[in-house]
Amino acid sequence: MTPKQKFNNHRGHAKHRNIPFLFTFDEWWDIWQKSGHWEERGTRKGQYCMSRVGDTGPYAVGNVYINTNADNVREAWQGKSRPAATTEHKIKNAIAQTGKKQSPETIAKKVASYKKTLERKQSPLCVV
DSSP states (O other): OOHHHHHHHHHHHHHHTTOOBOOOHHHHHHHHHHHTOGGGBSSSTTOEEEEEGGGOSOBOTTSEEEEEHHHHHHHHHTTOOOOOOOHHHHHHHHHHHHTOOOOHHHHHHHHHHHHHHHHHHHSTTOOO
């Protein structure tokens, strides 16, 4: 993909997330070029992304910097706590990771089965 295409993708993703994107292509490209990490950008571990200061405000000159993905996620969660996942949520995530589409009925059956297993394991009579 060309830098111009990446710029348009970034702008589109920001719009989808309701984050103002105030860059011209030249401003955006200049930040990436000065960082020296253009060839290392991406969404995987050890790659780089454009981060917003404090994970707030618009994508704009003076409010962004190039950062590793890991540091960007760490900074975004700083001072925040994530609610504990429910059993249903854990199962839905596990199913989603398999790449297989499951019907709501199948998911409900798996949730019920998993809950019964948990109840059995938590029973004082159960020896594991």
